[in-house]
Amino acid sequence: MNNKYLIVCYTLVVSVLLCAGIGFCSSNSLTQVHPDISASWTNSLGMKFSPVSGTDVLFCVWQTRVKDYDVFVRETSHSREKPDFNQGPTHPEVNVTWNDAVAFCKWLTAKEREAGLISTHQEYRLPKDWEWSVAVGLNERRDATPKQKDEKIKKVYPWNRGKGTWPQPKGAGNYSSSLEVDVYDRTSPVGSFTANAHGLFDLCGNVWEWCDDLWEPGSKSRVSRGGSWAYGHAERLLSSCRRHAPGFRSDNRGFRVVLSSSSE
Known part of the structure; x- marks a missing residue:
């Protein structure tokens, strides 16, 4: 040589x-290659994201899991209220207030910006109500409030790629045990049922998902979508939404995050 x-x-x-x-x-x-809003991506917590046509965000394919929230609590000492039933690491985190969900998003944004994994113009946040509607295939007015849209689109259910009819078939998702369509009494591991056309799991069922929006201008209530393991017929409608104070928590409410440009 x-x-x-x-x-x-x-x-x-x-x-x-x-x-x-x-x-x-x-x-x-x-x-450093930052996530492209038009391509699938996995973040530092192993949360997988997928683009949704008609929006400018990446949706997490799952509801935020117990193991994702574990890291947040461990690194911030944020308070946490466990449910009175057992959950595994891949079950959705519950008893989360809107304020808790926003705090998680801000923490994760700062964490991944500092690590150079996302740009300073990208952020994690809760989905807008209209973005959530697009993700489940609803064609709704973007300028209408959640109050104006609540249950206005009738007879449209999430199963069969958003073309389902009532009653729902077995295996359609994690819904009230009284409906006898799944084997779970409470929450189920995320991704246990068939994904929708965008590759997103549990958009309906398992746990309600907080959205960013106010119920209507001047209101202090925040919106959640999707129904849960504890709810029945009306809450299965894709257009159904609920409102609660930002400090409200329950064992059938969690959240899903999106990655967006902070300039939006």
Whole structure:
């Protein structure tokens, strides 16, 4: 092996190390790749995200899991109220207020910006009510309030890719045990049932999901969508929503996050 070959090899190794250290090279950049809003992505907690056509956000394919919330609580000492039933690490976190969900989103945004995993123009947040509607395939007015839209679209249910009719078939999702369509008495592991057309799981059933919106202008109540393991017929409608104070918590309410541009 001649000296010229050794020098070339050494130069290549040093170049690679410098690129890794400073994040770029003059002609062959090794820059941090941030998530593309048009492509699937997995974050540092293992939360998987998928694009939803008609929106400019990435939706988490699952409701926020117990193991995702574990990291938040451990790193921030945020208060937590466990339900009176057993949950595994992949069950959805429950007893979460709207305020708790927003705090989780702000923490995760700061954590991943600092790590360079998302850009300073990207943020985690709760979905807008209209974004949630698009995700389940509803064609609703964006300028209407949740109060104006609540249960206005009739006879449209989530099963069969949003074309289901009542009654729901067995295995359609995690709903009230009185309906006898699933084997779970309370929450179920996320992703236990068939995903929708966008690859999103449990948009209806398992737990209600907080959205960002107020019920109507001037209201202090926040909106949740999707129904849960504890609810029956009317709450299965894709257009159904509920309102509660931002400090309200229950063992059938959780949340799902989206990744968006903070300039929106």
